[in-house]
Amino acid sequence: MTRTRRPGLSVRLKLTLSYAGFLMLAWAGFMLVLAFVLRYLPDANLVDARGGVPAPNRSDLAEAAVRPVVAGTLVLAVVGLVGGWLLAGRVLRPLHAISAAASTAAEGSLTHRIDLPGPDDELRRLADVFDTMLDRLEAAFAEQRRFTANASHELRTPNAVVKAMLDVAKADPEGRDVDRLIDRTLEMNARSTAIVDALLRLARTEQEASGPTERCDLADVARAVVDGIDPPSPVRLDADLR
Template sequence: MTARRRGLSLRATLTLSYAGFLMLAGVVLFAAGLLMLRFVPDGDLFTGSTGMWAPGRADLAEVFVKYAGWAFAAFAVVGLGGGWLLAGWMLAPVGRIADVVRGVDAGTLQRRIALRGRRNELTELADAFDGMLDRIERAVDEEGRFAANASHELRTPHAVIRTIVEVARADPAGRDVDRVLERVAATNERAIATTEALLALARAGRAGLRFEPVDLRPLAAEVVAEARAAAARGGPAEGSPPPVRLEGDAAVVHANQPLARQLVANLVANALAYNLPQDGDVVVRTGTMPGGAATLQVVNTGPVVAPDLAATLTEPFVRGSGRARAADQGVGLGLTIVAAIVRSHRGELNITARPAGGLDVRVVLPAG
């Protein structure tokens, strides 16, 4: 941060401004008085038959200038003294804001200004700063939880591989090399999937993305076609993915195309992987709202999901059955990446647990 040279304080600046305006008002009054004296005749004046003397212009000007000087001195004293007190009273909330700002760091994010009073520029500034602190505190807490969960998720596959290798070394005669290699490969694939998901999450939250008009309908059609092809390769075996249906019309959004496709793919993959019975169903709908915003809705059947669990599904490493991982589940970042993509596109994400079972996920994005 560039060092700044010490300048005049804001209180002193306001004080000089108040005093200056007061002196300017005095100068205006002084000029007006001199202009009025122009209408007074010169010389000594006598009134009518009584012969009483009245002061002329010169006499009045001499007295006016004398007392105007005293008035200017009084204006300067009142302007500087009163302006100093008034500026201090006006800037007291700024001092409180500065104290809180200087005292805030990563360990004291709980401090707030909480400025009282009616709405004005200073209370709006304090409220805006308190709101910023709220967002920073939430982000820091989320980042801490995410780092802890990510380190656990990335450490677990390596620990499993080490255990497999140690067990195989301990029993050279009875080990099955093919089974060991299979288990190591499966665990390694899970580690790769977790790493790729973390990289995708970082890219989704990155600034400076290229945005363009993107139609969600063709992207959804590609993802649905790939899901159907994968289901066809799986055949009619038990546990094969359920059918996926595509409905709706064109939905043009202002988005980054790779991230928009990943958004659709993650929602469909999540619907296929979680909360689905063997004869379940997945429906993907695209459309446009009356205001022009585009919508993407993915609905799947399945067991009943608790509403409080549905509200946490966008947190990192939270899965449909809770935080515990099953052997065939993903890395728990699918909906987290979806939420990050929606935030980067200034959209809205709503996840609702259906009363009959399964989830109803609805995304609203700005129009293209």
């Protein structure tokens, strides 16, 4: 059962807002430090005893700082959003490659690989793990195809032998021992059952063998198969070459 999910913000937009938010927090911290410093400035007008220009007091500095603070806040907000959007896109670029490879694999093609370049970071390791998974899936599907082909071949051989024996018996019903034919048919049936059982056991095992292996001489296997086939009945051929 597929659960419906409501749409939300993209990861790129979330990272952009995070970058801009951190920048604005840093700016707000700077403003707090500036306000803390202004608290220790005198609020009264200070005039030089020689009649010079009065020095700016706390109110004058606060009023003069309003416009730069507002302008700086707007500039930092724009820079944070634009820069965060570009930086998030650069960071998430490998994820787009991984998503494209996953979509290609979902369509049935397992030959595409990410092969992500760059330093050995978290995204590079994620891409390598995904490539390894695709390699294992491709090998598993290839093994499944080979298993199907071998199963078809192994099951077709005893059926063909039984059919050949029945055809021979049908062509010469009086020259064939019925009991022997039944015995040979039962033998081929038992062989087919053994093959099916072996294939089922093979299907339940893992694709990659973990136990010890040994070499097998195919000549012995072929000899056993040939010995299991009933020898053909003698045939006499008369030819007139005149």
